[in-house]
Amino acid sequence: MSEHEEVKGQKDPFQEAIRISMELNNTYHSPEEVRAIMSRLLGIEIDDSFRLFPPFYTDYGKNISLGKDIFINSGCHFQDQGGIEIGDGCFIGHNVVLATIDHDLRPSMKRKNHYAPIKLGKHVWIGSNATVLSGVTIGDWAVVAAGAVVSKDVPAYTVVGGVPAKVIKQIDPDS
Numbered sequence: 001m002s003e004h005e006e007v008k009g010q011k012d013p014f015q016e017a018i019r020i021s022m023e024l025n026n027t028y029h030s031p032e033e034v035r036a037i038m039s040r041l042l043g044i045e046i047d048d049s050f051r052l053f054p055p056f057y058t059d060y061g062k063n064i065s066l067g068k069d070i071f072i073n074s075g076c077h078f079q080d081q082g083g084i085e086i087g088d089g090c091f092i093g094h095n096v097v098l099a100t101i102d103h104d105l106r107p108s109m110k111r112k113n114h115y116a117p118i119k120l121g122k123h124v125w126i127g128s129n130a131t132v133l134s135g136v137t138i139g140d141w142a143v144v145a146a147g148a149v150v151s152k153d154v155p156a157y158t159v160v161g162g163v164p165a166k167v168i169k170q171i172d173p174d175s
Contacts, residue, residue, distance in 0.1 A: 017041060017061045025055035042066070063100075067122070072096075082115030082134055090120050093128035093146065100134045121156060141171060 020041040029037065034054065035046040041061040050066060053074040058064065063080040067088035075095040078084055082100025086092075098118050103111040116135030120126075124138050127146030138144065138154040145161030145168065154160050157171040 013060055013062060017058055020061070021055075021057055025057075029054070073128070081113075083117035085117065085119045087120055087122040087124065087140070089123040091125045093126055093130065095129045096126050097131040099131065102134045141173065143171070 020037060024034065024037045024041070031051065034052050035048070035050055038050070038052060038056075039046045041058065042064050043062045044065065046066065047068045047070075049069040051070070052072045055074060056072065056076055056078075058078045058080055060080050063083045064078060065083075065085045067086060067090070069089045070086055070092075071090075072092045073094045073096075076092060077095075077097045077099075079097070079099045079101055084098050084100060100115055100118055102114045102116070104114060114134070118132055118134065119137040121138060121140035121142065123141045124144070125142075126132065126138075126144040127148070129146055130144045130148045130150065132138070132144070132150045136150050136153055138150070139156030139158065141157050142154045143159040144150055144154065144165065145159065147163070148161045148165040149163045150160060150165040152164070154165070157173050159168045159171065160166060161168050
């Protein structure tokens with residue numbers, strides 16, 4: 001371990017995330033191997049129902065919690081220092097960004113980081129190239145349209161889209 005990989009006598013968790021992500025992203029792995037690598041990256045046991053198509057990027061990894069029957073498509077970026085919670089049955093499309101860090105705009109604060117969690121309820125579907133910003137909660141069975149930028153909470157059974165994301169329609173929970 002180099003001096004740049006130590007923080008107060010311990011491994012630098014950001015360098016560890018980069019190292020494990022490089023292992024995941026730079027060669028073929030069976031679904032079982034992907035789950036094992038993700039278990040190391042996230043520091044939790046990954047359920048057998050979890051599916052991921054690499055590449056996958058995260059800056060930390062240890063602040064991501066996953067339910068069951070989750071699918072994450074290729075090219076996703078999870079900036080998880082503020083915490084990311086993904087409920088059962090979620091589908092996450094290509095190149096989705098979940099960004100839990102924001103920066104202060106006041107010059108006196110010198111772009112200080114502010115962290116807030118992202119929470120996805122059960123059966124949330126996030127379309128390709130969407131971005132979900134810090135502090136956002138997305139309710140059960142909600143859909144985020146491709147390319148949307150979500151800066152506010154999304155109620156359950158709602159479809160949102162656009163930049164910034166706005167309600168497009170409600171989903172009938174009984175259909």
